[in-house]
Amino acid sequence: MSSLRIFLIGGLTSYRALFTWLTPWILIPSFILGPIFQILFFAYVGRTAGVGSDSFFLIGNAVLYASIPCLFAMSNTIGGERQHGTLPLLLASPAHRIPLFLGRALPVIINGFGVSAVALVVGALLLQVPLPLASLAPLALVVAVATFSCTGLGLVTAALALRVRETAVLANVVFGILMIFAGVNVPLDALPSWMGSVAAWLPLTHGIAAAREVAAGASLVSIRTDLLVEAGLGALYIGIGLAMLAWFEREARRRATLETI
């Protein structure tokens, strides 16, 4: 019961407490305008260069933008504690760490999903990309799984915040890597093969591929492999993130790094 409450109530409370972007002045430009600008930019570049389609850029960039809350808000779950000076209190508490940190991921997944959904709908309207009604539910599922997977990577960056001071820089670097490697604006088969190999292990790669197929009318059954791999990668990253959190917490007690700001 206690763990469930920490997962649900604690997760939501810490999201409100630590994610400093939750003001209209940051939230609207970062979560609504940013993705739309990026979608339009690449769609018009694509049109000018005569490569790709509006749908390709719309889906790639809309799903990519889920990673902004997934990476930044997750990093903030530890980095923000450090900034507030609450990290020692959190780690001196007897709360079980798995529900404590997984609970922090839940609002982030919902946030990431919302960002992608708004970007998809507004981008589709602006670029007049038809999204068949029948594809909306499967598309939502794919975006949810991609967001979950990316939040797993966010948990890894959050764990690093127990060791390094500046997590926003790291989140920016990871965002850049995803944009280049995950097939967002350049098809995977156009990338060097080593980049394709790396992409296969990154979150979003399989989700974006699946989302494009679903938007083109494919059924969930036909994209199940991509969907399962994306979910599996999410679980893998969450496992790595939790293991790193446990390791760095022990190291922080040994090396006295908790209160470094």
Add this chain to the structure above:
Amino acid sequence: MAVIEVKDLTRTFRSSKGLFRRNAREVEAVRGISFSVERGELFGLLGPNGAGKTTTIKMLITLLLPTTGQASVLGFDVVAHPREVRRRVGYVFGGDRGLYDRLSGLDNLRYFAELYAVPPREQRTRIHELLELVGLTGREKERVEGYSRGMRQRLHIARGLLHRPEVLFLDEPSIGIDPVGARELRATVKALVEHGTTVLLTTHYMFEADDLCDRIAVIAGGQIVSSGTPDDLKQRVSSGPVVEVEVYGVLGGVVDRVQGLPGVRSVVVEERGQAQVLLVHVEPGAEVTQAIMSCLDDARVGRVVTREPTLEDAYIELVGTP
């Protein structure tokens, strides 16, 4: 059995600087301290900044691993059973940080109540009880970012008490609190001890330690230099009484003349408003008041008081600061 048992505890910090040529540095923050605290006791840890007080507390609340030595709280080893220790202890530290600024005071308490597994049915009552105790009733729905330093400190105290800890660690809890708030805090701490809570307190305010602590350990340079009851410590001070003479216009040479009197250990002049106060530390057994008065020539003299050494006098002598 002692509630807190510390044996030969040490903690060394290693740090290194430089990107390519790493210069490693080691600081021994705590150097083999031992002490024990009995149930229901209020134990003070006094010492200058950097003496190792906070490091000791952090080892006892499981935030830091000791380098060597052993420590247990309520019978649980702080290294082997950290979770058992965490469930049973509370930790309050001084200063502005350590709260979620964007949340209300109430939400801060609710969140920590969840972390400490305070049963949902009890949470509401317990939180309101504590808000009442620390005088924040009516302000609990405001965001903490708008709280004064004193209000933040009182919220810290409420947070530390949410789960009714058996042992409470107070690390300079009265920093930033106004005199009225500090007095209320002392009353709260006394009430907790009366109800059986064991408290380990660090403070820089000697009157606070004198007023509250059953026993005190003075720590300097990572080592305990003396311990005992406040009265024990005062009696161990080698200096005798202090003669305080209020003078309006101390003339040149007076301090040197008083300093030269037989039985006088040291003389300090303090400015208090328009007057100066000669603080004359006297050898035990020496009677120097008349001799001091004769040194003051025609200066206008106000109040003359002879007092016994305070805990502050003892502390200053023990930690070696003039």
